[in-house]
Amino acid sequence: MKAAAPQQILTADQMRASEQRLIDQGETVESLMERAGAGAADWVWRLSAGRPVTVLCGSGNNGGDGYVIARLLEQRGVAVSVVAPMGPKTDAAVTARKRWAGTPVDFASGEVFVDCLFGTGLARPLSDDLLAKLTQLSDAHALSVAIDLPSGVDSDTGECLNDELPHYALTVALGAWKRAHWLMPACAAMGSRHLFDIGVGAVENAVQLTQRPCLSAPARDAHKYSRGLVTIIGGEMPGAAILAAKAAQHAGAGYVKLLAPHSHPDLPADIVLDENEDMSPALDDKRLGALLIGPGLGRSEKARQKLRQALASSAPLVLDADALTLLSPDMLGDGAAAHLATPHEGELASLCEAFGISANGKLEEARALHEATGLTVLAKGSDNILVGSSGIRFFPPTSPWLSTAGTGDVLAGIAASRVASGCTPFLAAQQAVQIHAEAARIAGPVFSASDLVDALPRAYAAFL
Numbered sequence: 001m002k003a004a005a006p007q008q009i010l011t012a013d014q015m016r017a018s019e020q021r022l023i024d025q026g027e028t029v030e031s032l033m034e035r036a037g038a039g040a041a042d043w044v045w046r047l048s049a050g051r052p053v054t055v056l057c058g059s060g061n062n063g064g065d066g067y068v069i070a071r072l073l074e075q076r077g078v079a080v081s082v083v084a085p086m087g088p089k090t091d092a093a094v095t096a097r098k099r100w101a102g103t104p105v106d107f108a109s110g111e112v113f114v115d116c117l118f119g120t121g122l123a124r125p126l127s128d129d130l131l132a133k134l135t136q137l138s139d140a141h142a143l144s145v146a147i148d149l150p151s152g153v154d155s156d157t158g159e160c161l162n163d164e165l166p167h168y169a170l171t172v173a174l175g176a177w178k179r180a181h182w183l184m185p186a187c188a189a190m191g192s193r194h195l196f197d198i199g200v201g202a203v204e205n206a207v208q209l210t211q212r213p214c215l216s217a218p219a220r221d222a223h224k225y226s227r228g229l230v231t232i233i234g235g236e237m238p239g240a241a242i243l244a245a246k247a248a249q250h251a252g253a254g255y256v257k258l259l260a261p262h263s264h265p266d267l268p269a270d271i272v273l274d275e276n277e278d279m280s281p282a283l284d285d286k287r288l289g290a291l292l293i294g295p296g297l298g299r300s301e302k303a304r305q306k307l308r309q310a311l312a313s314s315a316p317l318v319l320d321a322d323a324l325t326l327l328s329p330d331m332l333g334d335g336a337a338a339h340l341a342t343p344h345e346g347e348l349a350s351l352c353e354a355f356g357i358s359a360n361g362k363l364e365e366a367r368a369l370h371e372a373t374g375l376t377v378l379a380k381g382s383d384n385i386l387v388g389s390s391g392i393r394f395f396p397p398t399s400p401w402l403s404t405a406g407t408g409d410v411l412a413g414i415a416a417s418r419v420a421s422g423c424t425p426f427l428a429a430q431q432a433v434q435i436h437a438e439a440a441r442i443a444g445p446v447f448s449a450s451d452l453v454d455a456l457p458r459a460y461a462a463f464l
């Protein structure tokens with residue numbers, strides 16, 4: 001087996017298969033549970049700092065982890081209560097229960113609550129009784145910790161199967177990240193997340209957490225065209241296209257051109273305005289690195305014609321905003337693989353409708369759209385999912401302050417800039433999300449989309 005790959009994100013089935021591979025190599029479920037429980041107990045120990053701990057144990061191996069945690073914390077002198085609404089059912093959990101010398105109680109209050117009710121084996125929503133137990137215990141403690149996953153969360157989709165599940169200060173993922181650790185709405189309630197490695201090897205075709213980008217300064221002999229020419233096709237609302245153009249400029253492109261019918265007072269002097277009604281000369285420019293179409297385009301027939309013409313050019317496209325609403329199957333030719341689409345949830349839904357896709361949830365919709373069109377799809381929002389021919393990437397959470405008008409235009413401008421600088425759409429999207437996220441971090445709270453653009457050079461510098 002290949003070396004451990006801490007960035008991979010597994011489904012519950014992939015996790016079970018990985019566990020089986022480890023068992024085939026000589027491990028036992030008990031030995032894995034001991035290792036996982038010890039890693040989790042360390043995290044709870046650090047957080048509890050000697051204060052009393054209550055562990056809620058379910059019937060499966062997540063509950064088994066709980067008995068291991070209880071035993072190991074007691075060995076360190078921590079006062080531990082265990083609440084076990086149902087007895088252990090798996091062999092490993094029965095063994096773990098036997099090795100813990102205590103007697104479960106019905107309820108306990110205290111400082112740290114550890115949720116070991118269900119992990120990847122959750123098969124349906126919690127019953128009212130179990131939900132009440134979980135929430136009352138969480139409410140009765142200062143801090144809650146989820147072991148592997150918060151109970152009530154679907155491991156593969158990030159869906160919360162019950163309303164009003166607890167919020168956690170810490171979630172300790174065991175063996176590998178699960179999809180829910182990176183998907184909304186589940187990940188929003190997990191607090192800080194940590195992975196404890198138990199020796200799971202690399203799994204083929206697993207979703208990966210995107211890597212930190214590694215950007216570079218221009219070469220000594222660079223010129224504006226070698227750094228990338230981005231052309232933005234403007235439309236009815238010039239503001240959005242100008243915002244995207246400024247973002248493209250500050251994300252590394254050497255030359256940014258805006259195709260628009262007339263000038264605008266907000267247009268900086270260093271963004272070249274091309275007022276030619278006929279877009280052909282600009283689109284046929286062999287130096288063109290990337291075309292961006294959508295921000296401020298409008299949805300008129302004229303806008304649709306511009307989109308058709310852009311798609312007929314040989315340049316790689318970034319399709320955003322109105323372009324995504326106008327896009328239809330007859331417009332896409334063989335070159336779709338070179339293009340990046342950056343839909344938010346509403347645009348993704350309308351694209352799925354236009355392409356006759358019926359899929360459940362953002363990840364499945366993005367995947368189906370990629371498969372139907374060949375486009376690289378960045379399904380953006382409070383979680384970001386990228387699907388392309390190189391696989392699927394998830395992203396660390398981004399600032400909730402990004403939920404303001406114009407930030408999508410900025411993201412599209414950055415993505416176009418990265419494509420123009422020579423990245424594949426798949427890599428450009430990964431870099432764009434992270435440069436955008438870093439700019440948001442730098443901008444701090446309550447920023448505008450223009451503030452975000454101003455923060456881009458420092459965000460870029462963070463990845464040099």
Ligand SMILES: NC(=O)C1=CN([C@@H]2O[C@H](COP(=O)(O)OP(=O)(O)OC[C@H]3O[C@@H](n4cnc5c(N)ncnc54)[C@H](OP(=O)(O)O)[C@@H]3O)[C@@H](O)[C@H]2O)[C@@H](O)CC1
Pocket residue numbers: 015016018019032033036037058059060061062063064065089090117118119120121122123124125126127130147148149174175198
């Ligand atoms: N993989 C690894 O390498 C390692 C995994 N480890 C740990 O194992 C965890 C996975 O364990 P698991 O598969 O036993 O599942 P788990 O989440 O404990 O629950 C299953 C039980 O719950 C039941 N049940 C389900 N839903 C229910 C509901 N709503 N209400 C009531 N009951 C419900 C279901 O019974 P059912 O009624 O569906 O037959 C079954 O009895 C994983 O998250 C990690 O913590 C580590 O120990 C070691 C290394």
Ligand SMILES: [K+]
Pocket residue numbers: 062115116117118119146147148149150151
């Ligand atoms: K849990």
